[in-house]
Amino acid sequence: MHSFTQHTPTEIVFGKNTESKVGELVKKYGGTRVFVVYGGGSVERSGLLERVVQNLKKEGLQVETKGGVKPNPRLDFAREAVKEAIEFNADFTLAVGGGSVIDTAKAVSHGIANPNIDIWEFWSKTTPLTKTSPVGVILTLAAAGSETSDSAVLTNTEIQIKRGLGTDFNRPEFAIMNPELTYTLPKYQVGCGIVDIMMHTLDRYFTLTEGNLLTDEIAEGLLRTVIKCGKTAIKDSHDYDAMSEIMWAGSLSHNGLTGLGAEKDFAPHQLGHELSAKFDIAHGASLSAVWGAWATYCYPVKVKRFVQFADKVWGITGDDEEAVAKEAIAKTVAYFKSLDMPTCFSEAGEVGLKNDDELKQMADGCSYGGTRSIGSFKPCDKEDIYQIYKLANK
Amino acid sequence: MHSFTQHTPTEIVFGKNTESKVGELVKKYGGTRVFVVYGGGSVERSGLLERVVQNLKKEGLQVETKGGVKPNPRLDFAREAVKEAIEFNADFTLAVGGGSVIDTAKAVSHGIANPNIDIWEFWSKTTPLTKTSPVGVILTLAAAGSETSDSAVLTNTEIQIKRGLGTDFNRPEFAIMNPELTYTLPKYQVGCGIVDIMMHTLDRYFTLTEGNLLTDEIAEGLLRTVIKCGKTAIKDSHDYDAMSEIMWAGSLSHNGLTGLGAEKDFAPHQLGHELSAKFDIAHGASLSAVWGAWATYCYPVKVKRFVQFADKVWGITGDDEEAVAKEAIAKTVAYFKSLDMPTCFSEAGEVGLKNDDELKQMADGCSYGGTRSIGSFKPCDKEDIYQIYKLANK
Numbered sequence: 001m002h003s004f005t006q007h008t009p010t011e012i013v014f015g016k017n018t019e020s021k022v023g024e025l026v027k028k029y030g031g032t033r034v035f036v037v038y039g040g041g042s043v044e045r046s047g048l049l050e051r052v053v054q055n056l057k058k059e060g061l062q063v064e065t066k067g068g069v070k071p072n073p074r075l076d077f078a079r080e081a082v083k084e085a086i087e088f089n090a091d092f093t094l095a096v097g098g099g100s101v102i103d104t105a106k107a108v109s110h111g112i113a114n115p116n117i118d119i120w121e122f123w124s125k126t127t128p129l130t131k132t133s134p135v136g137v138i139l140t141l142a143a144a145g146s147e148t149s150d151s152a153v154l155t156n157t158e159i160q161i162k163r164g165l166g167t168d169f170n171r172p173e174f175a176i177m178n179p180e181l182t183y184t185l186p187k188y189q190v191g192c193g194i195v196d197i198m199m200h201t202l203d204r205y206f207t208l209t210e211g212n213l214l215t216d217e218i219a220e221g222l223l224r225t226v227i228k229c230g231k232t233a234i235k236d237s238h239d240y241d242a243m244s245e246i247m248w249a250g251s252l253s254h255n256g257l258t259g260l261g262a263e264k265d266f267a268p269h270q271l272g273h274e275l276s277a278k279f280d281i282a283h284g285a286s287l288s289a290v291w292g293a294w295a296t297y298c299y300p301v302k303v304k305r306f307v308q309f310a311d312k313v314w315g316i317t318g319d320d321e322e323a324v325a326k327e328a329i330a331k332t333v334a335y336f337k338s339l340d341m342p343t344c345f346s347e348a349g350e351v352g353l354k355n356d357d358e359l360k361q362m363a364d365g366c367s368y369g370g371t372r373s374i375g376s377f378k379p380c381d382k383e384d385i386y387q388i389y390k391l392a393n394k
Numbered sequence: 395m396h397s398f399t400q401h402t403p404t405e406i407v408f409g410k411n412t413e414s415k416v417g418e419l420v421k422k423y424g425g426t427r428v429f430v431v432y433g434g435g436s437v438e439r440s441g442l443l444e445r446v447v448q449n450l451k452k453e454g455l456q457v458e459t460k461g462g463v464k465p466n467p468r469l470d471f472a473r474e475a476v477k478e479a480i481e482f483n484a485d486f487t488l489a490v491g492g493g494s495v496i497d498t499a500k501a502v503s504h505g506i507a508n509p510n511i512d513i514w515e516f517w518s519k520t521t522p523l524t525k526t527s528p529v530g531v532i533l534t535l536a537a538a539g540s541e542t543s544d545s546a547v548l549t550n551t552e553i554q555i556k557r558g559l560g561t562d563f564n565r566p567e568f569a570i571m572n573p574e575l576t577y578t579l580p581k582y583q584v585g586c587g588i589v590d591i592m593m594h595t596l597d598r599y600f601t602l603t604e605g606n607l608l609t610d611e612i613a614e615g616l617l618r619t620v621i622k623c624g625k626t627a628i629k630d631s632h633d634y635d636a637m638s639e640i641m642w643a644g645s646l647s648h649n650g651l652t653g654l655g656a657e658k659d660f661a662p663h664q665l666g667h668e669l670s671a672k673f674d675i676a677h678g679a680s681l682s683a684v685w686g687a688w689a690t691y692c693y694p695v696k697v698k699r700f701v702q703f704a705d706k707v708w709g710i711t712g713d714d715e716e717a718v719a720k721e722a723i724a725k726t727v728a729y730f731k732s733l734d735m736p737t738c739f740s741e742a743g744e745v746g747l748k749n750d751d752e753l754k755q756m757a758d759g760c761s762y763g764g765t766r767s768i769g770s771f772k773p774c775d776k777e778d779i780y781q782i783y784k785l786a787n788k
Contacts (some may be wrong), residue, residue, distance in 0.1 A: 002409070003408060003409020003410060004406075004408050004409065005406060006408070007403075007405040007406065008403075009401075009402075009403035009405075011403075012398070012399060012400040012401065014397060014398050014399065014655075015396065015398065016397060018397065211635050213622070214615065214616060214619045214642055214646070217615025217618060217619055218611075218612055218615055218616075220615070221608065221611025221612055221614070222611065224611060225607045225608040225611055228607070241605050244655075245607050245608050248608055248654070248655075260408075260642070261408075261638075
């Protein structure tokens with residue numbers, strides 16, 4: 001086991017009707033003027049937004065709301081929100097939504113605390129982030145794990161670049177998690193969420209580190225749980241038990257726990273970010289579209305790791321390690337397909353089949369013009385990325 | 395899955411030589427005058443105490459030390475430490491040791507923050523605890539999980555009563571966990587630690603709540619890991635990998651994670667506390683001495699839960715559920731025995747065989763004179779407790 005640090009200070013308040021505690025929690029963490037960030041109309045239509053605003057006001061808090069966050073959260077919107085939050089003199093940012101809304105709220109909280117710095121400087125790593133202001137979350141979509149994670153992603157649409165920022169300043173103060181708030185999600189979003197949750201663990205699980213027993217057990221147990229409950233949830237998003245397990249797994253899968261003591265890979269995330277930035281497909285869909293190609297290209301680096309994955313997650317065993325590894329990959333891809341998630345470019349909406357030049361351009365983008373490799377299980381340079389995109393291009 | 399809250403704010407710094415970060419971490423959490431609590435001579439002899447004190451001073455911190463914490467930490471010692479810490483004007487308490495030292499440090503931190511209240515009032519629940527001062531931990535013994543848990547235990551030797559206090563004010567700010575610091579533990583203490591770690595999960599695992607999939611997976615994975623690594627650690631406490639897994643499991647087993655979404659039982663802990671308070675045997679030994687009797691008495695309440703335990707933790711399956719459940723209990727007891735831990739009163743040193751009056755007195759003590767039941771899997775009243783002690787009395 002390698003050395004590690006783990007810091008998950010976010011207070012989790014999980015269960016039915018927990019959103020009724022929001023005002024109390026905002027006050028506990030020092031908020032007085034609350035800037036509420038949310039996405040589309042569903043939060044308004046369901047009456048959740050109104051309930052939240054009333055609850056905050058009942059606790060004597062000042063409230064300003066800002067709707068309109070889009071999937072793959074955008075820098076220009078976040079900049080606009082920062083401006084409004086500062087004008088409102090906000091001292092607390094509340095996200096009501098999923099990963100995109102939470103990531104936008106994180107951006108707003110950094111903007112409030114650093115009013116003289118353009119937030120993109122933090123994401124482009126030109127200025128280090130040294131302080132922030134508090135964020136709380138009411139989660140309405142189990143997927144990104146942003147409610148407890150140290151990361152936030154923004155897309156700069158001007159230059160078609162999607163960037164993640166990892167820092168302990170991204171940890172929310174609290175996360176209210178009521179599985180019933182995810183009941184009305186469209187099937188496609190449930191599927192994207194399941195893929196995203198699995199991938200946060202898969203991108204940690206495929207590692208060269210040996211003998212990391214407890215971390216492996218937790219990762220494998222989480223994957224089995226999500227696979228099992230995902231089958232139920234995709235058919236019936238009103239199944240409280242299935243939606244509960246998926247929601248809790250979403251947080252644990254990206255708070256660090258499933259990869260402690262090992263290096264992280266996250267190459268599929270980088271491969272997917274390139275698709276999302278260029279073609280604006282949902283994050284989960286971008287991951288399922290590339291994972292099979294990544295695994296097929298990379299498994300020979302350590303076949304035994306895929307054999308363990310096959311045994312522990314899919315119950316596949318056998319003497320021929322190559323065959324076992326390949327079967328586990330096929331089974332995972334088939335599972336994504338059973339959720340109606342894309343498993344290659346032609347299935348991935350806006351992406352579609354590419355010609356060779358386009359694949360090379362994408363590899364160039366993903367490798368930052370050939371200046372970086374991605375992943376650690378197999379560090380993939382521009383050529384590797386091109387080969388993986390080629391495998392996914394069907 | 396039931397509703398739950400989970401708050402594990404403690405920053406974990408895990409790995410070799412991590413104690414060299416202690417000064418930096420104390421400063422990060424606002425400490426300037428550090429009251430260092432430790433146990434016996436081993437921390438002095440190994441040079442760890444001196445290294446820690448030098449590291450704190452190098453960071454410009456004022457330091458006072460207080461050694462002498464005994465297993466089953468005592469109220470009178472804690473009161474004395476509080477007095478000295480207040481005289482020193484301490485604003486931070488650092489525990490260098492295992493559960494007893496950490497629990498004492500927690501008591502000191504509450505005492506510092508509430509100088510006009512006798513700390514026993516918090517443990518006897520006559521005065522609610524409303525504030526505390528920060529605690530940091532350098533862990534030298536994997537067992538109690540107190541480095542991240544919300545609980546602390548004190549024994550009032552005047553009235554032979556051992557009481558736990560559960561509150562978020564008991565969460566340390568940071569926990570430095572270097573497995574190498576546990577290399578020199580005597581075999582008996584390694585065994586006690588393994589039992590204690592397993593029991594923090596077992597006391598959560600045996601629950602009437604159904605369908606708590608992810609929590610079950612984590613609990614079962616943790617138990618498998620501890621059982622496996624315990625076999626290695628008991629033979630060779632210098633095995634870095636085994637000691638690492640056990641140390642990390644010790645924290646996860648008692649930070650809440652392995653029981654989220656279900657009610658906790660903790661009857662074996664209560665049964666064991668009575669033994670520790672009366673006969674001063676080590677906490678882990680008190681647990682292994684009663685668990686088999688508790689399980690034998692209680693498994694009929696929900697045989698299926700023991701069948702799941704048998705399958706997932708021990709790989710025991712079969713058509714006869716009763717037989718499977720009993721075999722799993724026998725296997726667990728045999729495992730404790732393989733660690734040279736007591737599995738009944740006659741093996742438990744000072745406890746020894748009891749006559750019927752003595753068993754009744756113990757049941758009276760454990761049930762607070764018949765005023766409470768313990769546990770939730772099967773709520774055990776004074777008569778149940780007597781029956782369990784009778785089963786353990788061999």
